[in-house]
Amino acid sequence: MTLFDESERRIWSGSARAYADSFAKLCAYPLERLLDVAGVRAGARVLDVGTGTGTVAAAACARGAKVSAVDAEPGMVDLAGQAAPAAEVQVAALPELPFTDGEFDAVVGNFVLNHVGRPQQALAELRRVTRPGGTVAVTIWRSPPAPGQALIGRAIQAAGVVRPSDLPALASEDDFPRTEQGLTDLLASAGLAEAACETLSWDHRADAEEWWSGPASGVATIGQIVISQTPEVQAEIKRQLDTLSAEFAGPDGFLLLPHVALMASGRV
Template identity: 35%
Template sequence: MSGWNGVGAAYAASYADLCAGTTQVIVQALGAGAQRTLLDVGSGTGSLAAKLAEDGWVVTGCEPEPTMRSISSMRHPNVPVICGTLPSLAFADGAFDCVTANFVLNHVNDPRRSAAEMLRVTTAGGIVIATTWTATPSLFWVSVCERAGLGPATGECLPADKDFERSCAGFGRMLQQSGWQDLTVSETHWTWHANAEVLWSSVTGGVAGAGAFFLSLDERDRRQFQLAFDELCNERVVDGTIALEHSAAVATGHAG
């Protein structure tokens, strides 16, 4: 799905920290790499890939957005990152011992086909891990839009035949339909403590659905949006940050 072109720097300064909320859960689920191979699909600015490399995995990042790849290569030069995206990966069948996708299947145009493609490039019996939001960053921006009297910043929606229920049960059903075996899905919760400057940089930088929505507004509506944003932040700020509760479904399975 669209909405991420050219946003690498803005993402690195904002949502990269938020999306790292699942890193420890993924690391624990995988265990030590012992020089096994791993593909991180939709690797973004490379923080998860770098952490897994530290744990002994031989990691390859795969990311379609050039500004993301540029930051990843600069920050983590020892982790190679190539251009590629689901649902068509340029790797042979069974090329990796493990494939991960952190907050990726919620952005692709065909989640089931993409989840099946993760299996294709995983060796038989290898591990696949994916995450998706169950309480999303958009909830904060919906509140801003409601206060500003603007349409909600919810981003694009998939057609009904492609979409899946954004819950642990719904994520699990979609992955089972895609062929994932020995599937377990759990929910993890965390609080993202972000200051107003970080949050504002994400929308002005065009990050995710809220950023794309903000950039689509005319000058008058942008002013309304900013006034509502400032009011909401002033109400919620504690010790310089706004505490935003998030949760995600974390799915672990195996390739057949």
């Protein structure tokens, strides 16, 4: 386990409910397209890795698939079990999954690669548990981020805050360009054939307080940056966020936040 992996475990520990109430709806946007690309259909054996609150697993079950799902955080597993009672959900983490070689027809990972220390090794493990001819499909956030995705970071920067030293970044030798070509090349380097990638763009509609609730509760790295500050600095971040959010306000008062993700797939 890398320092990045250890940091991710700490960041997400105990955060399941706060994530469900904030960023989970955002991350659910690609799920139907992800399942389509993976070929998820009735009777297919499907693994959802990094299931979070179980939205992808539940959607796969709704298609009649035989679904297994894993997450590194026990709280997420509890919520996923409630969302997808027909799925077999357990605690497990990349890069070592408790499944035999070729066990699944399709393996999906919705934004899970954003949270692993060795993405290529993680993809190789997804490939291992997929049968010959099966499909691996994943999503990640694109870089540079879309304006809506960058909003909270802009507020943090405007408040004069810098990233704490105890939040390690991905090691340079394990990182890759968060572009269509970069993700395609990563899948190919992990041994996946016919690797292809597409860009997904959408406006996420969220209440301003809902959008703030995730980072204010320490969800994800951005949240850890926020809660590591003094109450006075946190209040300044919120003030900056309120100011910057005005450019995304819709006519009904909700925020319309542009986001861009990458979705890639390859065959075993």
